[in-house]
Amino acid sequence: MIIYITQRNFPFLSMNPDWFTFLTGRNAHIEQKRVLHFGQPDVELAQAESASVLIDLSHLGLIRFSGEEAQKFLQGQVSCDVHTTDSGKATYGGYCTPKGRLLSSFLLWQDISDYSYLMQLPAELTEVIAKRLKMFVLRAKVVIQDHTDDCIRIGVAGKHAHTLLQDTLSETALSIAPLAVTSIPGGQVICHSENRFEILISPAHAPALWKQLSSQARCVGAATWDWLEIQEGVPAIFKATQEQFIPQMINLDAIGGVNFKKGCYPGQEIVARTQYLGKVKRRMYRAHLDSDSFLEIAAGDNLFSADTGGQACGMIVNTAPAPVGGVDVLAVIQVSSVAANPIHCKTPDGPQLAIHSLPYSIPDQHTH
Numbered sequence: 001m002i003i004y005i006t007q008r009n010f011p012f013l014s015m016n017p018d019w020f021t022f023l024t025g026r027n028a029h030i031e032q033k034r035v036l037h038f039g040q041p042d043v044e045l046a047q048a049e050s051a052s053v054l055i056d057l058s059h060l061g062l063i064r065f066s067g068e069e070a071q072k073f074l075q076g077q078v079s080c081d082v083h084t085t086d087s088g089k090a091t092y093g094g095y096c097t098p099k100g101r102l103l104s105s106f107l108l109w110q111d112i113s114d115y116s117y118l119m120q121l122p123a124e125l126t127e128v129i130a131k132r133l134k135m136f137v138l139r140a141k142v143v144i145q146d147h148t149d150d151c152i153r154i155g156v157a158g159k160h161a162h163t164l165l166q167d168t169l170s171e172t173a174l175s176i177a178p179l180a181v182t183s184i185p186g187g188q189v190i191c192h193s194e195n196r197f198e199i200l201i202s203p204a205h206a207p208a209l210w211k212q213l214s215s216q217a218r219c220v221g222a223a224t225w226d227w228l229e230i231q232e233g234v235p236a237i238f239k240a241t242q243e244q245f246i247p248q249m250i251n252l253d254a255i256g257g258v259n260f261k262k263g264c265y266p267g268q269e270i271v272a273r274t275q276y277l278g279k280v281k282r283r284m285y286r287a288h289l290d291s292d293s294f295l296e297i298a299a300g301d302n303l304f305s306a307d308t309g310g311q312a313c314g315m316i317v318n319t320a321p322a323p324v325g326g327v328d329v330l331a332v333i334q335v336s337s338v339a340a341n342p343i344h345c346k347t348p349d350g351p352q353l354a355i356h357s358l359p360y361s362i363p364d365q366h367t368h
Contacts, residue, residue, distance in 0.1 A: 016058075016152075016203055018203065018207075019152055019206060019207075020058075023035065023056060026038070026214070026219065027039045029221075033058045033059055033123060034058065034059040034222050035055075035059075035221050036221050036222070037220070037223075038220065038221065041223075044219075044220035044221060044224065045223065045224060045227070045323050047218045047220060047224075048157065048224045048323055049323050051158055052156065052158035052164050052216060052217035053155075053156070053157050053158055053217055053218050054155070054156060054210070054213050054214050054217040054218065054219050054220065055220055055224055055225045056153075056155075057153035057154060057198065057222070057225060058153065058222075059123055059222045060122065060148075060153060061120070061122065061124075061125065061126030061148045062118055062120055062146070062147040062150075062151070062153075063118070063119040063126060063130045063133075063144060063145070063147060064111075064117070064118055064119075064143075064145045064146075064150075065116060065117040065119070065142055065143070065144055066114070066116035066117075066145070067141045067142040067143050068141045069141040070117055070142045071083070071117070072140070073142040074108070074117060075263070075265075076263065076264065076265055077095065077265055077266065078095050078108070079093050079094040079095070079096065079247050079252065079257060079258045079267075079268075080092065080093030080094070080256070080257050080258065080259055081261075081262050082117070084256075085110040088112070088181050088182075089177070089178075089179045090109035090179040090181055091107070091109070091179065091256055091257065092105065092107055092108075092234070092252060092256055093105070093106055093107075093258075094237075094247045096246070096247070096266050096267030096270075097243060097266060097267055098267055100267035100268075100270030100271045100274070101242075101244070101245065102237050102242070102246065102247060102250070103129065103132070103237070103242050103243065104121050104129050104237050105121065105236055105250065105257070106119045106121040107119070107179075107190075108120075109179075109181050109190065110181070111188070112181070112183050113183070118147060118200075120153075121236070122236055122237070123148065124238060124239055125237070125239065125242075126146055130144055130145075150203075151200045151203070152200070152201050152202070153198060153199070154198070154201065154206070154209070154213070155197070155198050155225050155228075156197045156198075156199065156213060156217060157196040157225075157228055158195060158217070159195055161195050161196065161197055161217075162174065162176055162194070162195070162197070164213065164216055164217060165189065165197055168209070168212055169184050171184075171185070172184045172185075174189055174197075175191055176191050176194055177191060178191065178193065179192070184199075184201075186202045186205045187200045187201035187202060188200045196232070223320050223321055224320075226318065226319075227320035227321065227322065229318070229320075230286060230319075230328050230330050231328070231359070233251060233254075233255070233284070233286055233330065233359055233360060234255065235250040235251065235252070235318060235330050236318055237250075237317075240298065240300030241300050241315065241317060244300075244315060245315075245317075245332055246270065246274060247271055248271070248280045248283075249280070249282045249284060249332045250332060251284045251358070251360075251362060253275070253363055254358075254361065254362050254363055255360060258271065260272055260275055280335075281335060281336070282314065282332050283332065283335055283362055284317060284330055284331065284332050284333075285330070285331055285333055285338060285353075285356075285358070286329070286330055286355070286356045286358050287328070287329050287330075287331055287353040287354060287355050288327070288328050288329070288353070288354045288356060289326050289327050289328075289352070289354070290325070290354070297316065297319050297327055297329070297345055297351070298319060299316055299317060299319065300315060300316065301315065301316040301345060301346050302315055302316075302345075302346065303316065303331060303333055303343050303344065303345055303353070304344045304345075304348040304350070305334070305338075305341045305344070306340075306342075306348075307336065307337055307340045308337060310348060313333060313334040313337040313343065314332050314333030314337070314343065315331065315332050316329055316330075316331050316345065317329070317330040317332055318330045329353070331343075331353065338355060343355070
């Protein structure tokens, strides 16, 4: 069922009702803070491969860390090296249990305007992760806040995304270096990749910017952003997959989300031991399923292979409808199973995964 968002229907949107009213007025179909589409979901998804697209990112949450000890606090909690954000770059990372199991993955960067840190992750985890991190603040001089509704996030993607953004934000030279963060009047721009950018802008400035960009880019639903993340091999942990993986299983070490030389953080001993003993037996793969019932395939679904005797050999991490039909996924699978047999989803005789290459190489797990 499609639900048109109003403040009456969802009072928890009271921080930003004007933005959702604005999007609904431009034919956005919204459900639970997620833009499903702008009236033509199939056409919109097809545009992702051939044209510039504009995507509301309200389905992602933000946690803000401020205070003079914010960096020190984060460095002791997450798998990535927080110091790398000092150079105007974002970094991927993970937040683990003491047993090294991921509670969340995220993108982290420094807000240059006030030197606070922003952690972006699926909105469904924002509250629980913020609450857990607050438990460990103790006497540290750090303030943790839900920052989701304090700024609007807009994705711009496509072969001409950089040109479109540069023309629109003509006063600022936008970097296309991987994960570069560029300050703009009233916000920031993050370069996720050469053809994919994220704008963070104040609610007051967002409608005018959207109108300007939408004159040259197709407005599309959030599933397009999900699909682009899958193409780039960027995983997201959801409630269904919490505590299922260590960071290396979802390739966080391959995309800069794990630093093996930094100090302690929850789960660090397990993560490091796994790395140096060469025991990463499961890795994340990109794959496609020729199935039109992609809504039935979800994060947390088990995968099966003939060599594991009816036991699951892996798990779906992320899914998104593919422009060519069916569904594209990121999936953690036992490395030996991928090499030996077909991989099936949900049941031993379920839809078969066609394994595709990732845009990055996987570190040699036996290299010390």
